[in-house]
Amino acid sequence: MVDFTSSSDASTLTAADDVLVRWVRADQLLSVRRSVRAVVPSGMAVGLAAAGVALYSSASSTEPLAWLLLVVLSNAFRAFVCRSVRASERSPGGLDELGIAGQLRLVTLSSFLSGCVWALLPMFCSSEVPSQTLFFMTVVCGVCAGSVIYSAAYAPVPVVFVTPALLSVTGWLLWTGGFYHNALALMVVMYLGTLVHASLRGDRAYQVSSRLKNEALFMASELRQTHAQSSRTARELDFRANHDSLTGLFNREGFFEAASRFDHAMGSRHDHAALMLDLDGFKAVNDAFGHKTGDQVLQDVGRWLQARLAKHDAVVGRWGGDEFAVFYHPRGEQVGQGGKEGHEGQGAQGPHQGPDAPEAVAEELIRSIGQATSSYGGQLGLSIGICTGHDCSVAEMLSFSDEALYEAKRLGRNRCHRFDHALHSRLLSRRDIERDLAEAIASNAICVWYQPILGEGGHRLHSLEALLRWQHPRHGWVAPADVIYAAANTGLAERLLRHILGEICKGIEQLSAAGARFDDVPVAMNVSPREMAQLPVDAIVLDCLAKHGLPTHRLQIEITEEVALDTSAAKMRLRALAEAGISIVIDDFGVGYSSLASLRGEHVRQVKIDRSFILNLASSPGSRLMVEAVIRLGQSLFIEVVAEGVENREELEALKALGSPLLQGYYFMRPAPLAKVIAWAEQREDAATAQS
Template identity: 50%
Template sequence: MSSLSVPAPAAPAEHLDAAELRSMVQHDQMVSVRQSVRAAIPINAVLTLAALLMAYSGDKLALGLLWALLSALVNVSRAVVCRLPYRRPHEPASDAAAPSARWWRTRGVHWHLRLTSLLGLCSGLVWALVALLCDAYTSPQTLFYLTVVCGITAGSVTYGIAYARVPIMFITPALLSVAGCLLVAGGFDRQMLAVMVFVYLAALIRSAMQSEAAFKRGSLLKNEATVLADRLRQAHEASHAATRELEFRANHDPLTRLFNRDGFAEVARWRLEAAQEHEQCLLMLDLDGFKAINDMFGHGVGDRVLQDVGAWLGRELAPLGAVVGRWGGDEFVVLYDTSTAALSPEDVARLLTQRVAQASALEGGQLGLSVGLCVGRGLCVTDMLAFADEALYSAKRSGGDGFRFFDHGLQQALVVRRDVERDLGLGLDTGGIVLWYQPIFTAGGQLHSFEALLRWLHPRHGWVSPEQVVHAAAATGRARRLLAHVLTQVCEAARRLDAAGLAHLPLAVNVSPREMAHLEVDELVLETLRAHAVSPHRLQIEITEEVALNAENTHGKLARLAAAGVAISIDDFGVGYSSLASLRGEHVRQVKIDRSFISGLDGSRDNQLLVRTILQMARSLGIDAVAEGVERAEELMTLRTLECPLVQGYHLRRPAPLEEIIQQP
C-alpha cells in the first residue's frame, strides 16, 4: 500500500467515511484495551498477594484480607467484562438486537470502553485504600507500599496505550490517595514527596494521552489502508463480474439465455477444430406457426414461447452434449458430435419435430418445426451453417413441419444462389438483367396491356428465375437498386411503345412483399416516372395478397400511388388468407386470378364455380379481372364462356423482348 496517498489523521480522505473510520479505530482500541487488561490482571493479583503478605507482617491481616477480597472481586469483574461480546462496527444493528441476544450484545464498542473505564476506576479506588494498610503511609512498610502503588500505576500506563481513559481512571485515585496522605502526614520530606507524586501523576496522564493519540494515528492509517484495499478488492471483483456479464451478454441471447449468433459461431468453431476427425451434425430449426401466435396474442406471449422453446431444446438435447443457440427471430441452431450420440441425426430431427408442441404450455399446440441438417466431417462452421440453412429453406418450401438433409441437389442450388448473389451487381451494371414482356389480351383477342418479367442469362448457370434474382437482391442489399433498374427499363419501354403507336397500352410491374414492406416504393416509382416524363397512368403495380393485407406498412404507399394515377393490381388472387380483405380500398383496380384455378379449368366444376364467383365480385366492385396461366385452348374457351374480360398465358403469347412483341402481329 505504499503507493497510496494516506491523509493526515485529523482530515481523513474525503472518499472514505469518517464515521466508519472512527468506528474501526474504536474497535482497535477495544481489542487492545482488553488485551492489556487481561495481561494486567495476573500482575495485579500477584501484587495484591504481596501487599496481603506485607499486611500480615504489619499485624493488619484482617484488613488486608478484606482489601484483597475487594481487589479480587474487581479483577474478576474486569476479566468477565473483557469476555463480553459486543456489536462490531460493520454488524447490522438488527442482528445484534435479535430477541436471543443479551443486553450487552446490543451495545457498541464505545459503551464497552466506558464500562471498562469504570471498572478501571473501581480498581484504582481499591488501590487507593492501600493507605489503610500502612497507616496513611506512615508505618515502616510505607516504602514497600509506595513502591508497589507507583509501580502498578506506571505499568497500567505502559500497557494501556490504546485508550487513555482506562489507565487514567486507574492511576488517579491511587496516586491522589498517596499524595493526600503524604501531605496530611506533614514534614518537609513528605510534602516534597507528595509534590513529586503529583508531578508523577501528571507525567503518567500526559504519557497515557500521547500513547492513545499515537495508537489512534497508527490505527487510522492502518484502517484507511484496509478500507482502501477492501474497496479496491471490491472494485476489482465488481469489474471482473461486470466483465463476465458483458462477455455473457455479448455471446448470449438476452431473451432465451442461449448463445447468440456470435457466441454460437465461436463455440462451434472451437468444437469443430477440436474434433475434426469426428462427424458433426448441425441443425437449423425454424418454428412453424410462431408468426400466428405473435399476431394473435402479442409479442409478450411470443417472447414467452421463445423462452420456453429455448429451455425445452436445452433439456431435450442435453444428453447429446449439444451447443444450442438462438440464430434470430424464431430460428434456433444446434451442433453436436454424432460419434457420441445414441440417436442418429434423422432420429434427432424427427423427435424434435414430433415433440415441439410440448415445448410451451402457451399455445404450444400450434407450434410446428422445420429442420435443416448438415452432417459432415472436417467442415468449417461457416459452411455448415450455410448448408443447414439451405436445407431448412428447402424444408420450409416443402410445407414445413419436417426436416431435410443437405445433399448434392441442395449443394448445387446453393452454388447457384451464391453465384447469383455474387454476380447480381455485375448483371445490373452491364445490362444483363433485362425485362421481357407478356401481353394481356381481352376476351375478343385485343391487346390490352403488358406485364414486365425479369430475365437474366447468367454466364455460368443460364437463365435465372425472377424469384432467384429478387431473393439475391434482398440478401445483398440491392433491392432498391433492382427495383429502380426495373422501373427505368419500363419507362424506356413505354417510350418505345409510344413510338410504335401503342401509347394507350399500360405496363405492369411486379413488386415483391419484401420490397413493398421495406422500401419507399411510392417515392421511387413517382420519382422515376417524373425523371423519364412517363405518365403514371401508363404504369400498373402488381402486388400479392400478402402485401395488400399488410395495411400498416403499405396502405399509405398504395394510396399515394393510386392518387397519382398508378393502377394497383392484386396478383395471385384467391390463394392467400382473407382474400376479400385485399379488395377493400379505392386504390385496387384489377385482380389476377391465380393460375392454380385456371389449370384444368375446363374439367373442374369446382374451379369454374370459384372463377365465376371471383368474376362476379370483380364486376360488382367495378374492377378488372385477369385469368393468368392460360395454357390450353380448352381453358381459354371455358374462360370466354364464363365471360372473363382479360386473359394471359403461354397459349396466347409467351414472354419475349419488347422488340419481338412489337414486331409480332
C-alpha cells in the first residue's frame, strides 16, 4: 500500500506518539506511587500481627523480631521511593522518558525486596500445628492479593512482589510433602498464575484508559497552542496590515482607521488637527548616500515624531515616501469659536492658542527636525500642511492638509501653512479640472495657441512656440501647469501628450498650406519633467510625425534644464529624438542647477535665456554680462540663443545692442490661435519688406 503521508506529517505524528507514551508511563508511575503509599500502613499492620503470632508460637523471639525489622525496613524503603506524588511529572517540564523508566525500576525494586521479606514468613510454619500454618499461608496469600489489587496500573510491581512470596509458600508445601500439601502447592501455583495474569490485564487496561485520557488532554493542549499561535499570527498580520514595515508607524490604512476611531471617541464637538509633513531635500539623501541611509533617516524621523508628539496623544503615520501624517486634538483655547467659520465644507475655525496649537506644534517640529536627521551628517528641512475642524471627516481633513502642504512647499519649503479659503477654492478648482479633463480632451476643448520667435532684430518669423490652452466652463482659463498636473493625477498624461502633439502636427500642416514663407518654420513643443521621466516621449513623437507625414526638422522639443540632466532614461529619449532630426531646446537657461553642463550634449540646438535676466537687463550689470556671455557661448557652440520675455522697447534695444539673434515676448505678440499668428507674421514681414 502506498503511504501518502508526507515526511513532515510523519515526524509530527511520531513526536505526538512519543509524548503520549511518556504521559501514559507517567500516569502509571503516579498510580503505583499512590497505591504503594496507601498499602504501606496496612502492610505494617499485617506484619506486626504476623510477627506477634510468630512470637507467640515460637520458642525463640530472635527470628520473629528480625523478620519484623525487615518488614519495617522494606516498607520504609517503599515509602521513601514513593514519597513524591506530583502531577507536574507528566508535564513537558517534568521527567523525561528515561527519568520515568528509572523511577519505575526503583519502585519495582522496592516491591521485589518487600516480596522477598514476605517470602520468609513460611519459615514460621509448622506441619505439626495446622492452624498456625493456615494463618501464615492466609496472610501471605492475602498480602499478595492486596498487592495485585492496589498496583494494577503497572504489572511488574505486583508480579515481583507476589512471585517470591507465593513461590516460597509453594516450596514449603512441597518440602513438607503429603497429598494435601502437594495439592495445596498446586493450588498456590495456580493462584500465582491467576494473579500474574490479572496484573498484566490490569496493566493493559490502565494503559488504554490512560492513553485515551491523555489523547484528549494532548488534543486540548494542541488546540490551545494552535489557538494561541493563531491569535499571535492574527495580531501580527493585523499589525503588518496597518503599520509601515520600515518605520513601524501606521501606514495609510492603519492611520486612517486609528484617526477615525480617535475622531469618533472625541466627538464632533471638539476640534481636531491634521498635519501633513514632508521632508525637504530627502531625495538628495538617497542620491548622495544611498537608499540604506535614506531608510535609516526615515526610521529616525519616525521615532523622533513619536517621541515629540507623545505628549499630545497624537496618531502618527507614514503617508508614503518621505511624507508623514499626524492627527490629534488641540487642547488649548480657540479664538473665534462658535459655529462653522471659515470656508464652506472644510470645518476650519479660528486659530488655536497654547503650546499644543497646530501652528505651535508645527513650528516646534520644523525647528527641531535636525535632531532626527543629523545621523547621516546632513540637514533636512520640513514642510507642514495644517487643517483643523470638527465638521468634516478625517479623509477630508487629510486631503485639506495635503493641499496646505503643497502650498507650503510652493512658498519656499521649511515652513507650515494652514488650509484656508484660497486653498479651498483652488482645491475645488483642481477637482473640477481633474473631473472634466478627459471630456475636454475628447471634445478638443484643450487647444494649442502659438507665440512667435523672431529673428533679424524682430522683423522675420523664425519659429513658433506651441502653448496649451483650456478655458474651463466654470473656472475660466486654466494654467498649463495645472492641466499637466491634473493629467498626471488622473492617468491621462500620455493621452494629453498625444492630443497636444496631434494639434501641433495639424498646425504644422496649416503653416505649410499658408505659403512658402512658412514652409520651414519649426514649432517648439513644451514637455514637462514628469512626462519626460515617465512617458516614452521619443516613440510618441516620432510615431505622430510619421502618421502625419511630417519631416522631423519641423518639430522642436522644449524642456527645462533639469530634465536634460536628470536621469539616464531622459537622456536616452532626448538622444533618440535628436538623432531622428528633432531639435532640443532648453528653456529657462541660466536658473537651473548645472547650466553649462546641459550644453555638453550634442542634441541641444537652442537655449532660451530666462526672463529674470531680461527683466533686470537695464539696471543690473550682472544680468547684462550673463546675457552677453550666453549669446557668445551660443555662437561658439553653434547653438541658437533666444531672449524670451521681451516686454518693452528698452529691453528690445538693449538685446539688439548685445547681439541677441532671436527674440520672443509680449512686446511682439501674445500667444494666439495659429490663424491669427499667421496673419500677424504676414503683415509684419510685408511691412518690413516695404520699409526696406
